[in-house]
Amino acid sequence: MDQMTTTDLWAGAVREIIAAGRRMDRFGWVPATAGNISRRLPDGRIAITRSGGHKGLLAADGVIEVATDGRAVHPGDRPSAETLLHCQLYAHDPAIGAVLHGHSVASTVLSMMAADGAIVLADYEVQKVFAGQTTHEARVRVPVFDNDQDIARLCTVVAPDLGRMPAGYVIRGHGVYVWGDTMDVALARLEGLEFLLACELEKRKLGR
Numbered sequence: 001m002d003q004m005t006t007t008d009l010w011a012g013a014v015r016e017i018i019a020a021g022r023r024m025d026r027f028g029w030v031p032a033t034a035g036n037i038s039r040r041l042p043d044g045r046i047a048i049t050r051s052g053g054h055k056g057l058l059a060a061d062g063v064i065e066v067a068t069d070g071r072a073v074h075p076g077d078r079p080s081a082e083t084l085l086h087c088q089l090y091a092h093d094p095a096i097g098a099v100l101h102g103h104s105v106a107s108t109v110l111s112m113m114a115a116d117g118a119i120v121l122a123d124y125e126v127q128k129v130f131a132g133q134t135t136h137e138a139r140v141r142v143p144v145f146d147n148d149q150d151i152a153r154l155c156t157v158v159a160p161d162l163g164r165m166p167a168g169y170v171i172r173g174h175g176v177y178v179w180g181d182t183m184d185v186a187l188a189r190l191e192g193l194e195f196l197l198a199c200e201l202e203k204r205k206l207g208r
């Protein structure tokens with residue numbers, strides 16, 4: 001791959017990450033410095049948001065490269081605190097090309113109330129946004145994992161569920177992780193999941 005092509009690939013990934021951050025911000029899913037966003041390039045490089053920036057106000061220098069073990073490729077760069085959760089998904093499935101993490105009100109509140117380690121979505125038409133879901137009559141289980149500031153340890157808790165989370169997962173009192181083969185697919189899944197969590201929160205406020 002020539003130099004021009006690798007530069008173009010990187011620029012494309014950065015554009016997608018910046019646009020995703022703006023879109024997530026419009027919905028209020030990345031308050032303050034919350035959230036992180038990554039993209040795996042066709043050549044295997046991983047682009048991810050720098051730690052601590054506002055994800056709705058990203059510029060090109062807010063996106064940096066990490067290796068598959070989560071370490072910054074360029075010395076001095078500080079990748080997202082949750083980089084290992086992104087790398088875990090990329091290592092699990094070579095088809096995954098984008099990972100999104102946001103902190104919505106609905107995911108934060110519902111996960112704090114979740115019993116049995118999951119939020120179960122049922123009877124919603126929009127469940128069909130998730131791969132393999134063809135009817136509102138199915139039940140979509142969204143695992144809820146306890147929050148942990150030790151992200152390597154959190155990865156070991158998430159690991160057994162890899163490959164059986166059609167809608168992504170939620171970290172308790174923290175937020176969602178979703179992914180997709182492309183950024184557009186990941187954003188569609190995020191929008192679908194957040195819509196359903198918002199519905200679920202409204203339902204519970206009505207005592208249902």
Ligand SMILES: CSC[C@@H](O)[C@@H](O)C(=O)COP(=O)(O)O
Nearest residue numbers: 033034035036051052053080081
């Ligand atoms: C604003 S606190 C949120 C952070 O602790 C973390 O959960 C988060 O989502 C963003 O961390 P970052 O290191 O910027 O990727």
Ligand SMILES: [Zn+2]
Nearest residue numbers: 034035174175
């Ligand atoms: Zn977070």
